[in-house]
Amino acid sequence: MPEGDTVFRTAERLRTALAGKTLTRSDFRVPRYATVDLVGDLITEVGSYGKHLFIRTDQVSIHTHLKMEGQWRVFHCGQRWTKPPVTARLVLANDEVEAVGFALGKVQVLRLAEEHTVIDHLGPDLLGPNWDAAEALRLLTEYPRRPIGLALLDQRNLAGIGNIYRSEICFLRRVHPATPVGDIDDLPALVDESHRVLGKAAHEPPWRPMVYGRTRRPCPRCGTAIVSRLLGEDDPADRITQRERGIYFCPRCQPPPTH
Known part of the structure; x- marks a missing residue:
């Protein structure tokens, strides 16, 4: 999409x-x-x-x-x-x-x-002139146990992120996509990263992803093979959905949450 x-x-x-x-x-x-x-x-x-x-x-x-x-x-x-x-x-x-x-x-x-x-139901527009990072942060923290990979995709929190950029933002912040929002050490920095990444993609094309769509290719930081997963499903049967909606990450740079 x-x-x-x-x-x-x-x-x-x-x-x-x-x-x-x-x-x-x-x-x-x-x-x-x-x-x-x-x-x-x-x-x-x-x-x-x-x-x-x-x-x-x-x-x-x-x-x-x-x-x-x-x-x-x-x-x-x-x-x-x-x-x-x-x-x-x-x-x-x-x-x-x-x-x-x-x-x-x-x-x-x-x-x-x-x-x-x-x-009216959407969160702040990441590319809008009235971008409000504080409001986006407030909306994200309303559900602290929700995985960040799902929270970023929810347009009611912040508007404009899809499957590509949620993968990239989590990678850049070294956050596993299954990490609960409330367990992220520096959530304001992740919100700022979201604004920066989408702004760069909009204003400085072409923009090339580092992990999205790069299953089994080496991580640009550590060389570990990039993987793709559906949150909550380790072995999805629907490979089309896996390809279109799976989130991409480095299993070494983005270790899974411990609880």
């Missing part, structure tokens, strides 16, 4: 393509919004919060979520699309470009005043 850095950069691309320009075409290929017509409306802003993306006019906010396979791509008008048209769920165009959302996991049209309802 695309993580906060991907959504942040996607919002930047769409902002360049759409913001300040009037729509000449809007095509919602979602039954609930099939009759929505925004032709003539001015796109005022494009923004993101965690893994959520918002395209705004004076009256409405178009909320999209990429989920597992969604992508936004921008084409010059008349340019052939590089993804199958049947997978397009939303097309927004002006005189110069077409922005096409393919395989989007969610599409909503909300009144601007209702936009907050989509994100």
